[in-house]
Amino acid sequence: MGVHWLLCQKELLTPSSPTKVSESFPFKWINKKCKEGFHITSVTTAGSRWGVVMSRNPGFSEQVVELDFLYPSEGIHHRWESGYRITSMAAIADQAAIILGRRELKH
Template identity: 60%
Template structure:
């Protein structure tokens, strides 16, 4: 694992099919998947508070899955923000780049009203 970088996993969906990429040799001490029919907010926040990082997110019309990983050694000076928006977040992306925050995962899913 490079300095300041968290190794990422990948997950995607198409219709009702799931695709995942699983890796060996990355420096993680734990990894979990939070799965829900709406958004696994409670489980995600619990893991983030415990030091996990979101490393992948994907959604079908029926489910949302969030992969959270715990690095063996936490990178220094690391920040992660999550956002849910009703449309593509062009302005939010521009604003966050000025704070040196970059997209590490993005997915599209059903809107929850």
């Protein structure tokens, strides 16, 4: 079963886009940036390295990461039923990261 994290909630728009390249998936850095109001807008890999780009106000209010050593279909289907949609994905040889976002509900 995958690792499920609620990462970010909607904040104000700014022009900066923090980036991170890491030998492992950078959860601590992502959590720090989420507290500053950023969301993951892109995730990529090269060999065993992870690259993450974040920005503010990407068009969804909540975001989660499904990180697993196999394809985390159970977690993705559970999130899909809750209104989340895949916004980015990447994988290394033994790990996959699927980023899902949910739009803010208008009342």
